[in-house]
Amino acid sequence: MTFQERVDNWKEMSRKDRGRADAFYYELLFQEVIERFLQKAGDLKKYKYLISLLGFSPQPIILFLKAIRPEKVLFIHSEETEQYLDLIQHWTGLTLSQVTRESVHSSDPTGVYKAIKGFVQGKSPREILLDLTGGKKSMVGGAAMAGSLISIDIGYVDSERYLPDLRQPDPGTEYPNILKNPLMVLGDIDFDRAKEAFNQCDFARCLAILTELDRRVEDIWGVRKLMALAGIFQKFDTFHFEVAAGMIDDFLRRWPEDKRFVSPDRIQKFRSILRILADDKDPDHNLYSCLNYFFSGERFSRRARYDIAVFLTYRTIEMILSGSLQENGINPSRPDYPSWVTVENYNDALKLLFEDDYQEKSLPSKIGLMDSAIFLSIKKDPVIEDLNLKELKGIITVRNDSHFTHGSRALGEEDFKKIRRVGRKLLERCLVLKKKPMVGNWEPLFDFPMV
Numbered sequence: 001m002t003f004q005e006r007v008d009n010w011k012e013m014s015r016k017d018r019g020r021a022d023a024f025y026y027e028l029l030f031q032e033v034i035e036r037f038l039q040k041a042g043d044l045k046k047y048k049y050l051i052s053l054l055g056f057s058p059q060p061i062i063l064f065l066k067a068i069r070p071e072k073v074l075f076i077h078s079e080e081t082e083q084y085l086d087l088i089q090h091w092t093g094l095t096l097s098q099v100t101r102e103s104v105h106s107s108d109p110t111g112v113y114k115a116i117k118g119f120v121q122g123k124s125p126r127e128i129l130l131d132l133t134g135g136k137k138s139m140v141g142g143a144a145m146a147g148s149l150i151s152i153d154i155g156y157v158d159s160e161r162y163l164p165d166l167r168q169p170d171p172g173t174e175y176p177n178i179l180k181n182p183l184m185v186l187g188d189i190d191f192d193r194a195k196e197a198f199n200q201c202d203f204a205r206c207l208a209i210l211t212e213l214d215r216r217v218e219d220i221w222g223v224r225k226l227m228a229l230a231g232i233f234q235k236f237d238t239f240h241f242e243v244a245a246g247m248i249d250d251f252l253r254r255w256p257e258d259k260r261f262v263s264p265d266r267i268q269k270f271r272s273i274l275r276i277l278a279d280d281k282d283p284d285h286n287l288y289s290c291l292n293y294f295f296s297g298e299r300f301s302r303r304a305r306y307d308i309a310v311f312l313t314y315r316t317i318e319m320i321l322s323g324s325l326q327e328n329g330i331n332p333s334r335p336d337y338p339s340w341v342t343v344e345n346y347n348d349a350l351k352l353l354f355e356d357d358y359q360e361k362s363l364p365s366k367i368g369l370m371d372s373a374i375f376l377s378i379k380k381d382p383v384i385e386d387l388n389l390k391e392l393k394g395i396i397t398v399r400n401d402s403h404f405t406h407g408s409r410a411l412g413e414e415d416f417k418k419i420r421r422v423g424r425k426l427l428e429r430c431l432v433l434k435k436k437p438m439v440g441n442w443e444p445l446f447d448f449p450m451v
Helices: 004-015 018-028 031-040 059-068 082-094 109-120 137-150 182-199 203-216 223-237 241-254 262-279 285-302 306-327 343-357 369-379 389-401 414-434 437-448
Strands: 049-054 072-075 099-103 128-131 152-159 174-179
Touching: 004 018, 004 437, 018 031, 018 152, 031 059, 031 099, 031 174, 049 059, 049 082, 049 109, 049 137, 059 082, 059 128, 059 152, 059 174, 059 285, 072 082, 072 109, 128 137, 137 152, 182 203, 182 223, 203 223, 223 241, 223 262, 262 285, 262 437, 285 306, 285 414, 285 437, 306 369, 306 389, 306 414, 343 369, 343 389, 343 414, 389 414, 414 437
Parallel strands: 049 072, 049 128, 072 099, 128 152
Antiparallel strands: 152 174
């Protein structure tokens, strides 16, 4: 059986029985994986000392140990990964006198930093390789900081092909990757953290990471461009529309053709939206505001900020109903009631809605959300044709229960789903009546980009 046939068998086993696949790997594949790695090892034997972060995959450490054959090794491991030391010893033949072990907490980079600093004392930095392949990002961060201060080479086991479904390199394609500048690794980690924060709409955290990264390393990844983008969408996310639009003008002057992270065409579309949102005289201002509140609610719900998501979606409903009321000649802030609104038909509607809880009322001097819906129902306005007023009353209760308003309850996902269902239905109805595309067609315009 050829090596590739054995690799194919291992892949198939890994998808069905991981334990059996691991046994197959070490028995029939790993020795040739090592031999192929050694052919690509170059001058790794110049290193006398190896520092390795031990994670849940000991294979890369074994590959480096076989290629370097170091005099001394420091294994930095957590309590969970200590078990793999016996397997490493089995494959490499390391003796106790060659090995220094340091157990650290996997989420604390300071322990890693201290372990490395202690190990390298009295040794030439040029003879030390720091292997970052294993370990959590926090461990890698501590190791990279130590490597930077001590000026030791950093390496990791890379691969020509990676198997995402198995979360492993394709066996036989591994090779050593040696980085001469430790800040490159540290910067790359921080840049990934910044992008992750951007994609979670945590723009303040994203900007904090990028500001520090820009101070420390050369801008090779587009740090300043991502900083500008994060600034734009932070303002957009907090409804500073005019400021965000101005920032986009500056952004397009600086990067007119650069398509990293987001295309110039898409940025220009965001600018068009922001201009309309900032101009209350624009004929589309109210519609775009409703859409923006709705999609802002969606974004906050994805961040599990359900209280804010509920309030934003509530505002969508409120704007549609108050806007429709104004189209019928009633200003919600200072109502001058037309002849089709009377105290009698208003109270008849209240009685139908509140049943046993009904209390007689005069026509309100300011019109809130529920009364807007009642007056539109009296007018038989088509925007509320499919709106269940009792369901609307229920979501008003949900909103009022929040500790942000009159209650003491933290709103959750189910609360958001209730109000979202009503909000989307009403928004769809509004779009139909205005002969505009449905909600789903607007999402690519209002949804923030991923980087």
